[in-house]
Amino acid sequence: MKVSVGAKTTLYPDPVIVVGTYDSHGRPNAMVAAWGGICCSAPPCIAVSLRPATFTYRNITEQNAFTVNIPSVKYLREVDFFGTTSGIDTDKFAVTRLTPVKSSLVNAPYVEEFPIVMECRLLQTVNIGMHTQFIGEILDTKVDEAVMGADRKPDVTKIQPFCYDAFRQEYYCTGTAIGKAFFEGKKIKTPPDHRRTPDHP
Numbered sequence: 001m002k003v004s005v006g007a008k009t010t011l012y013p014d015p016v017i018v019v020g021t022y023d024s025h026g027r028p029n030a031m032v033a034a035w036g037g038i039c040c041s042a043p044p045c046i047a048v049s050l051r052p053a054t055f056t057y058r059n060i061t062e063q064n065a066f067t068v069n070i071p072s073v074k075y076l077r078e079v080d081f082f083g084t085t086s087g088i089d090t091d092k093f094a095v096t097r098l099t100p101v102k103s104s105l106v107n108a109p110y111v112e113e114f115p116i117v118m119e120c121r122l123l124q125t126v127n128i129g130m131h132t133q134f135i136g137e138i139l140d141t142k143v144d145e146a147v148m149g150a151d152r153k154p155d156v157t158k159i160q161p162f163c164y165d166a167f168r169q170e171y172y173c174t175g176t177a178i179g180k181a182f183f184e185g186k187k188i189k190t191p192p193d194h195r196r197t198p199d200h201p
Helices: 055-063 073-084 092-096
Strands: 017-022 028-033 036-040 045-050 065-070 100-102 109-111 116-127 132-143 162-165 170-173
Touching (some): 055 116
Antiparallel strands (some): 045 132, 100 109
16 A cells, blocks of 8 residues: 655655856856756757756856766765855865866866766756756766776766665665666567557547
8 A cells, every 4th residue: 555645756766966067257066966867869968957046056047058977976975065065155176176177068067086977058948946947958978988898888887876865865876787678578478469459540
């Protein structure tokens, strides 16, 4: 039996996304956003939802650009600092000693130490309610050589990303692979009498 807990934002797990921006003076900033994810394949896009009160909201609105950085567990403390401190009065990069690198494609910085970076041009802004969704077109994705597998694809076991539980306000590591996508479902055989026939006009 399921128990009602109300209208909650219970997507499990939430990603840990670090958004990099410049302010109007060219100062780099980074914040953590849990409300985000890939939202389109062509053009390749990612969306992040932010409250207007955040410094990053203002920066994206002014610069029409941002980066999405995927951190590894090695930088858990620095990431949590990014998410609990305001860039209005704190130089987060100076305090954490992480390195801001200016993107060559958009007017936004990325975090050198984080293994995956997506450089985004602001494509669309959607005012939803408490949050505004910024949809960014991904112009390029950069991956550290150190986290590439033998097949020249990013290896999640080397990236070591982590996720967030909004209910408990805790971070969790990703686990081991449990199956192959587009293959596991084929193990379920569909009997002929369960196949739908196409509707005809």
